[in-house]
Amino acid sequence: MPDKETGPRGVKIDGRGIARAMEEEVAAEVGRLAERGVVPRLVSVAVDDDDRSFESYSRSRERACERVGIETDSVKVPLMDAERSLGRELAKLSADPAVHGVLLKLPLPSGVSEAGVFSHLHPGKDVEGVHPRNAGLLALGRPRFVPCTAAAVMAILRREDLPLEGRHVVVLGRSRVVGAPLTTMLLDKRTGGNGTVTVCHSRTRNLPQMVAQAEVLIAAVGRPEYVKGEWIRPGAVVIDVGVHWLADSSLPKGGKLVGDVHFESASRVASRITPVPGGVGPVTTAILLRATVRAAARAED
């Protein structure tokens, strides 16, 4: 993007604003469903493991559901005999016509078979796109439900009018819930892609050299402030998927949220950049709301 080399630097992408716009669209769709007597309902299922970060995410998700008119509920199963309890809960929710979306907290505790648990989840209620059927439909170019974080990255690029066509996109991270499905979407013209995509990960040699090629950089490595500003190509678009709590007793809250990218140095080089918090996170929640409403609309058709 040579045209960007002398352009503005560090313009923040307003994830909260994008999420608000999406929530308005979702709320309108909820209104249309209400006229047909349908209230979308999302239920989360988790193994009870005292994960406080999940609790906090759950609360913000529940508040977002409330804002747009989606009903929510949450189910916790004990760690003991979790596989059977999860299977039973998923089977029950899959069969319940009043439930439209089911969200399963991942990763499952060690020893619990994902394949065994997923076999009880109805693919039409799998709003987070983790069921093999939905992963397969994405891989075959006919996406239905896709992982929400990956979809959020695509939504940001589209809504901010940042085209990928022919651009070199570098994805850091190859996880099944972010990096891998995102790569599929970035490449496929039907999902808004058409980019040239390089996927890097922990075994990549010369990572800074790879990052330096990115016209669009997507960081999903899961390491706080790992990507440095000096690695980034001047004028690149930077999308930061990471969320980490960095403890710092000198701060009023005892710490701060940071992403996978060192924001301060990166924002001096990037043309556009998502902040943490307020970047990919709120858009991911909005994508989940949209998926739930679509699941409800589809179930009632």
Next chain:
Amino acid sequence: MPDKETGPRGVKIDGRGIARAMEEEVAAEVGRLAERGVVPRLVSVAVDDDDRSFESYSRSRERACERVGIETDSVKVPLMDAERSLGRELAKLSADPAVHGVLLKLPLPSGVSEAGVFSHLHPGKDVEGVHPRNAGLLALGRPRFVPCTAAAVMAILRREDLPLEGRHVVVLGRSRVVGAPLTTMLLDKRTGGNGTVTVCHSRTRNLPQMVAQAEVLIAAVGRPEYVKGEWIRPGAVVIDVGVHWLADSSLPKGGKLVGDVHFESASRVASRITPVPGGVGPVTTAILLRATVRAAARAED
């Protein structure tokens, strides 16, 4: 691979030899199944459209099946009302316990819904890995049946002891049957990957510059002799997935088979290179045989 920069050049990878070794393994497995009274059976289903290149591929596949002891059959349905006929045939074969593998000729004629047809195919008999369930299991890191050509590329790299760990692999082509599943396998450590992968395609800018980075180059663009030797990094490994018939009346046979890579110039630069014919093609057939025998073994378990 700087160590390869002064090494030997243009050493041909013997696809026929690899296929022979795989066929021996498959024949041994067929022998073990025979002791249990099981004869693996592969049936191909195609719309009758006078495609002579498919006929020739079918014959070579049938001969390979014969060599290892797999029974084959082929079904043709008329173009008229093809979707219904295909669905009916696939449903019948899916229900027939004597049939272990079903191979559907793709692409389907225009107007015929792939999703509609696939819904009649039992995923446990989908030896070419085209069913959404199998595509999903691959995407989720639990591969069962995968597209044979992509699996053939992985088998060649593994059997020739060409490790991918940390290497920069450039894939030219993003098709659902080759480029896309191959990218998944190249990245995933469980499928023999762990490479850093760049996917290029028709919209990629500066293709020669991308190709020049490849320590391992996989050409699946579908254009005869498209990749030139001067694009290739000295010492790179080159795997050529393309097969094209180039008419040339000065040749005894009236033409010759070529790949996506200009072999003569590429073999002066690459360290190892697959020829066409005799490279990826025979290994792809061997992979199909192996998948059929595995399907039979699994069905009888």
